[in-house]
Amino acid sequence: MSLIDKRDTLIKKWLKKAAADIKESLKSDLNVETKTKRNDLVTNMDRQIERDFVEQIQYHFPEDQIVSEEGYGDKIEDIHLEENTVWFLDPIDGTLNFVLQEENFAVMLAVYEKGIGQQAYVYDVMRDELYWAIKGKGVYCNDQLLPKMSDTPLKDGLFASNSMYLSDKQVNLNTEITKQAMGVRTIGSAGIEATELAKGSVVAYVSYGLKPWDVAPGLILIEENGGVLTEFDGSPIDLLNTKPTIMGTPTANEEIQKMI
Ligand code: 2AM
Ligand code: CA
Numbered sequence: 001m002s003l004i005d006k007r008d009t010l011i012k013k014w015l016k017k018a019a020a021d022i023k024e025s026l027k028s029d030l031n032v033e034t035k036t037k038r039n040d041l042v043t044n045m046d047r048q049i050e051r052d053f054v055e056q057i058q059y060h061f062p063e064d065q066i067v068s069e070e071g072y073g074d075k076i077e078d079i080h081l082e083e084n085t086v087w088f089l090d091p092i093d094g095t096l097n098f099v100l101q102e103e104n105f106a107v108m109l110a111v112y113e114k115g116i117g118q119q120a121y122v123y124d125v126m127r128d129e130l131y132w133a134i135k136g137k138g139v140y141c142n143d144q145l146l147p148k149m150s151d152t153p154l155k156d157g158l159f160a161s162n163s164m165y166l167s168d169k170q171v172n173l174n175t176e177i178t179k180q181a182m183g184v185r186t187i188g189s190a191g192i193e194a195t196e197l198a199k200g201s202v203v204a205y206v207s208y209g210l211k212p213w214d215v216a217p218g219l220i221l222i223e224e225n226g227g228v229l230t231e232f233d234g235s236p237i238d239l240l241n242t243k244p245t246i247m248g249t250p251t252a253n254e255e256i257q258k259m260i
Contacts, residue, residue, distance in 0.1 A: 067087070088109065094190075139199075
């Protein structure tokens with residue numbers, strides 16, 4: 001079995017267990033704390049799931065490095081993305097949704113070898129939909145291969161953004177993009193937004209505050225299905241130092257870059 005297939009089998013097993021644990025946790029009260037601000041939350045489950053994954057990854061792949069949200073992985077300044085195998089892990093992407101909606105959140109993992117994205121997993125737990133990709137083999141939802149995305153321009157599709165599109169200094173840019181698009185949608189999980197783009201439900205997603213673990217799986221899923229991710233100036237994504245990001249069909253990405 002190849003290393004990629006070995007990881008794939010293990011990851012899918014771990015994700016099943018994580019999903020079962022998360023669903024079980026929703027039967028009783030969550031322990032919720034705030035982090036940097038009122039709406040930046042962490043729960044006991046974010047921590048428990050991350051700890052479980054980190055333990056498994058370190059047991060099976062002791063040479064690999066881990067970039068993760070809640071602090072159980074390696075320090076970002078110690079990561080050597082170009083030389084090592086690096087795992088990106090977000091135990092719960094969309095924690096605010098997890099707490100307030102009990103849906104629209106995902107467990108996410110991505111594996112990069114020497115800086116090249118090899119495999120990605122975004123598990124929409126409550127819908128039981130696992131979006132996953134292995135480089136060169138297409139993007140799947142559970143067992144179903146997704147068709148490649150068509151290169152739809154903004155004017156023929158939906159634009160997605162995070163809630164800052166209504167509230168912060170980028171509001172003018174977002175108004176402009178929204179005017180050109182058919183409409184605007186917001187889910188509140190960068191990972192699930194990336195799957196929406198990969199499967200063609202939206203043509204672009206623009207976000208300002210994303211972290212490495214928010215972007216790393218989407219980068220693989222979207223590129224594998226024919227989309228493009230860049231920073232606002234068109235540069236490639238710097239995964240260890242993430243900046244405002246445009247994810248889109250090739251045409252929509254270019255249209256948005258021109259508006260900036
Ligand atoms: P998270 O739930 O893992 O924190 C919401 O618009 C999306 O942006 C989510 O994917 C959320 O991921 C991400 N995000 C990153 N940094 C954030 C922050 N400081 N506050 C809220 N959401 C953040
Ligand atoms: Ca998270």
